[in-house]
Amino acid sequence: MTGKTRNSMAAIMTVLVTVVMWMTAAIGAIVLLAGGIELVSMLSGSPISIGAIKVDDHDISVPELAAGLVGVLVVVCAVVFVSLELRKILATLAAGDPFVPENAVRLTRIAIAIAITQLMRYVIAIFVGLMVTGTSLEFSVDLIAWASVAALFILSQVFREGTRLRDEEKMTI
Amino acid sequence: MSIRVTLDRVLLDRRMSLTELSERVGVTLANLSILKTGKAKAIRFSTLEALCRELGCQPGDILIFDSEDDGATERVAAE
Numbered sequence: 590m591t592g593k594t595r596n597s598m599a600a601i602m603t604v605l606v607t608v609v610m611w612m613t614a615a616i617g618a619i620v621l622l623a624g625g626i627e628l629v630s631m632l633s634g635s636p637i638s639i640g641a642i643k644v645d646d647h648d649i650s651v652p653e654l655a656a657g658l659v660g661v662l663v664v665v666c667a668v669v670f671v672s673l674e675l676r677k678i679l680a681t682l683a684a685g686d687p688f689v690p691e692n693a694v695r696l697t698r699i700a701i702a703i704a705i706t707q708l709m710r711y712v713i714a715i716f717v718g719l720m721v722t723g724t725s726l727e728f729s730v731d732l733i734a735w736a737s738v739a740a741l742f743i744l745s746q747v748f749r750e751g752t753r754l755r756d757e758e759k760m761t762i
Numbered sequence: 763m764s765i766r767v768t769l770d771r772v773l774l775d776r777r778m779s780l781t782e783l784s785e786r787v788g789v790t791l792a793n794l795s796i797l798k799t800g801k802a803k804a805i806r807f808s809t810l811e812a813l814c815r816e817l818g819c820q821p822g823d824i825l826i827f828d829s830e831d832d833g834a835t836e837r838v839a840a841e
Contacts, residue, residue: 760803762793 599683603676610672617665624658652720656713667706671699693749700741707734766826769798772817787812 631651649657674695681687714728773780780798784791789809796802797809810821817824 757803760796760801762789762797762802762805762809 599679603679606672606675613668656717660713663709667702670702688752690752693745696745700738704738786816
């Protein structure tokens with residue numbers, strides 16, 4: 590891969606990651622705003638009117654909605670965080686030297702972010718199961734997500750060792 | 763690191779400059795400077811061979827093991 594191809598690849602990927610990040614943030618903000626209004630309406634017990642929109646029809650319980658909003662917040666935060674880390678990795682790729690120790694740390698952070706997101710899913714599922722009567726505890730394990738976490742941890746270790754070896758090679762006379 | 767490079771002393775004995783040695787052994791001045799200042803992490807057998815040939819010395823004349831020196835010198839991994 591030539592330097593020019595590598596740079597254009599990094600530029601395209603950066604644009605894609607940035608678009609995904611902003612779209613997720615925008616959709617997340619809208620969902621959180623709408624959910625927040627619904628939550629306030631449910632807690633106050635009175636319908637809320639915003640222009641032509643009137644919020645008075647509640648088909649889920651307060652704990653379910655609160656848990657859902659927390660879930661959305663966690664996912665949005667994770668996507669934004671992962672996107673920012675990916676952008677930093679892509680910046681090093683565009684600069685022509687992605688094999689730096691910082692990228693190993695960034696991959697570990699991404700793995701931790703995905704793991705936290707998955708753990709939060711379980712916490713929310715348990716919370717809803719305990720708080721909402723008549724709801725069975727639905728507990729599913731996302732094997733692909735956990736496989737990604739494992740792969741990222743391994744990749745970060747490979748990166749760390751690779752950068753160490755390269756540094757040693759650079760300082761071999 | 764317990765291995766010290768005494769290239770500067772050998773060069774002084776031979777009255778040879780680092781630039782001249784660089785031209786003779788075919789190693790860049792920057793890399794020889796890294797070696798001389800103890801920043802190198804390893805030295806290739808081929809580099810060591812060229813240095814010994816051009817300086818007319820033994821590897822032990824350039825490299826010294828000093829067990830009391832655990833500071834800023836270089837590790838030598840002969841390849």
